[in-house]
Amino acid sequence: MTSGNAMTRLGRFFVQSDITRVLTLDVSKAPAENTMADLQCRLLDVDGLQQLRSSQAFSVTEAFVDDFVTQRFTGVAAHVDGRVVGVCFFVRNSVAARHNRGGEQFKGIGISLPPHTQYLFKVEVLPDFRGRRVHAAMTAFAIANIDVGNLRAIVTTTHWRNKAYLASVYRQGFSARGMASELIVAGKHLFFISPPFDVIESEIDGEQGHRVRLHSAI
Numbered sequence: 001m002t003s004g005n006a007m008t009r010l011g012r013f014f015v016q017s018d019i020t021r022v023l024t025l026d027v028s029k030a031p032a033e034n035t036m037a038d039l040q041c042r043l044l045d046v047d048g049l050q051q052l053r054s055s056q057a058f059s060v061t062e063a064f065v066d067d068f069v070t071q072r073f074t075g076v077a078a079h080v081d082g083r084v085v086g087v088c089f090f091v092r093n094s095v096a097a098r099h100n101r102g103g104e105q106f107k108g109i110g111i112s113l114p115p116h117t118q119y120l121f122k123v124e125v126l127p128d129f130r131g132r133r134v135h136a137a138m139t140a141f142a143i144a145n146i147d148v149g150n151l152r153a154i155v156t157t158t159h160w161r162n163k164a165y166l167a168s169v170y171r172q173g174f175s176a177r178g179m180a181s182e183l184i185v186a187g188k189h190l191f192f193i194s195p196p197f198d199v200i201e202s203e204i205d206g207e208q209g210h211r212v213r214l215h216s217a218i
């Protein structure tokens with residue numbers, strides 16, 4: 001092992017980061033896109049989600065199914081020839097940090113959103129179906145079918161280097177709004193929220209992690 005490798009590993013031990021881009025979509029400007037003739041989208045119910053958990057085709061855990069019910073997630077599944085090839089999930093507010101890509105070692109950044117928004121927090125398309133606009137079809141279906149009344153904007157976050165997701169959401173009309181980052185430095189959690197968000201409320205809470213409220217940006 002070279003000393004350079006040792007330094008890199010030491011650095012990772014002391015600094016872990018979950019750096020996300022925050023993007024929003026004005027749903028009135030979103031294209032109604034379904035470019036796959038053989039694809040159909042449907043809302044997911046808890047039985048359908050349990051089946052997906054059993055099949056292990058998607059990263060759906062028992063804890064996720066529990067939270068789907070108790071936190072009232074909305075799920076959309078894309079079907080091709082009777083098979084689910086993609087899923088996405090929306091919620092009205094923050095999701096537990098355990099569902100973050102970064103995992104449970106991060107406390108997560110709780111974002112309180114205005115009532116006319118939904119948070120798109122998890123999207124998965126099966127590898128064989130990627131690059132075929134399945135995600136765009138699910139978003140368009142969700143906009144038409146999520147029963148919240150007066151849905152005006154969708155907020156999403158992704159790892160800042162997730163090129164496939166960024167290509168997908170930019171094509172759908174999402175705009176980059178800023179960055180939300182959590183760093184763990186030698187066991188201490190640090191949070192950074194970039195402008196142009198109006199962070200009008202923030203606190204560091206040992207249990208809940210960092211919480212912010214955003215308003216004028218969406």
Ligand SMILES: CC(C)(COP(=O)(O)OP(=O)(O)OC[C@H]1O[C@@H](n2cnc3c(N)ncnc32)[C@H](O)[C@@H]1OP(=O)(O)O)[C@@H](O)C(=O)NCCC(=O)NCCS
Nearest residue numbers: 121122123124125130131132133134135158164165167168
């Ligand atoms: C990110 C993801 C949801 C995009 O869904 P999608 O329906 O494939 O989206 P698109 O068809 O618009 O393709 C988006 C980009 O994926 C990339 N892509 C294309 N084919 C691909 C393939 N076979 N495998 C991987 N990525 C591919 C391309 O960069 C494409 O952009 P381009 O067409 O401008 O070149 C999907 O790649 C996925 O499930 N990834 C793993 C999970 C993930 O990262 N989720 C997002 C974080 S919550």
